[in-house]
Amino acid sequence: MPPVRANPKHKNAEASSSKQGQKRKAHHQQPKANAITGRQKLKGALRQARRLLAKSGLAANVRVETERRVKALEAELEQAEVANKERDLAVRYxxxxxxxxxxxxxxxxxxxxxxxxxxxxxxxxxxxxxxxxxxxxxxxxxxxxxxxxxxxxxxxVRSGASSASAPDxxxxxxxxxxxxxxxxxxxxxxxxxxxxxxxxxxxxDKKPKASQNFQSQNQKPKTKDVSSKPADDINEDEFFGNDDDSSEESDNSAD
Structure with missing residues (x-):
């Protein structure tokens, strides 16, 4: 009887699960990382332009173009900083x-x-x-x-206590x-x-788009097949939810 190898996919399974975890973590951190990378690129380009302006014997046309580039980069960096601050405060509160x-x-x-x-x-x-x-x-x-x-x-205010002192x-x-x-x-x-x-x-936010309804109707199979149910592509709203579950209930009752 040939030898039987136990758990042949154990190491591969661990490696795949760790890779999936890393991909998921990278996916959640991607927006903030991209924002930081964008600001770093702007800062690097701005430093490079300022170093060029600090050189002596620079041609007049090159100096004018570099000064314009410095002003444009400063404006872009300021907008990026404001956008980053707005994003951080929105997430925090x-x-x-x-x-x-x-x-x-x-x-x-x-x-x-x-x-x-x-x-x-x-x-x-x-x-x-x-x-x-x-x-x-x-x-x-x-x-x-x-x-x-x-x-x-x-x-x-939530506790109902009233302070007699001056407002802070x-x-x-x-x-x-x-x-x-x-x-x-x-x-x-x-x-x-x-x-x-x-x-x-x-x-x-609750109302489905007409294009989604048209696409779901066209993609609906003529014969009932449990393994090929149309997926519900309507995203739920974070605050108010999605109450349009009639199509899913009808499919479940039919099956």
């Missing part, structure tokens, strides 16, 4: 903004519902509250991208941004009813 937006939208909907049956002074107070909630919603949606996000609901620097900055948001709404630079725009964006 993504979760905070999401929860605060949900809270503001819930308060806004409750106020709109209470306004339907309110009268007199109560109605005036609810209208003022509705305006404040809309300012807060625009605050979350249109906060300056290059500034560190200042929470609408800091710990002292953070509170002052929050009020300044809220005032700027309110002025932009009055100038119609920001939507007066941001909840409507938010609902429209949510419906647009």
């Amino acid at each position: 993504h979760k905070v903004k999401f929860f605060e937006r949900q809270k503001v939208v819930r308060k806004l909907n409750q106020t709109k519902k209470a306004l339907q049956s309110a009268e007199g002074p109560e109605k005036e107070q609810l209208e003022a509250d509705l305006m404040a909630h809309r300012v807060d919603l625009n605050y979350v949606l249109h906060y300056p991208k290059t500034k560190k996000y200042i929470s609408l609901f800091p710990p002292e 620097k953070t509170s002052q900055e929050r009020e300044e941004i809220q005032t700027w948001i309110r002025e932009c709404m009055m100038k119609k630079e920001l939507p007066a009813e941001p909840e409507l725009q938010l609902d429209a964006d949510a419906r647009h």
Whole structure:
């Protein structure tokens, strides 16, 4: 009886799994790495151009072209730095903004519902509250991208504690941004009813594209085959999800 080799693919399996892990890790780190590489290339080109300008006896036309190149590289580097800062801040405060937006939208909907049956002074107070909630919603949606996000609901506000001391620097900055948001709404630079725009964006994200429907209908096989089900190419939205699961349920029931 010939000898039997045990686990012939053990080493290959470990090597393939490690390679897949490295590829997955590299895939997640690729956007930031590309951004860093782009900035490093700009900095290197800028240093090279400045060294050329520092040389003596440089021709006039070469000096003029190099000076123009230095200005263009400086502008590109500044834009890259701003874009990188915006990206880092967006990732850092993504979760905070999401929860605060949900809270503001819930308060806004409750106020709109209470306004339907309110009268007199109560109605005036609810209208003022509705305006404040809309300012807060625009605050979350249109906060300056290059500034560190200042929470609408800091710990002292969430706990319900009221401090008798003078407002700190953070509170002052929050009020300044809220005032700027309110002025932009009055100038119609920001939507007066941001909840409507938010609902429209949510419906647009949920609605499948006509080209996707056409492609799925054309690619659907005539005979039912469990091994060749059409894949669902509609990506789920991170915030609102995807409720269009009727086609998948019908396929599962048919099978």
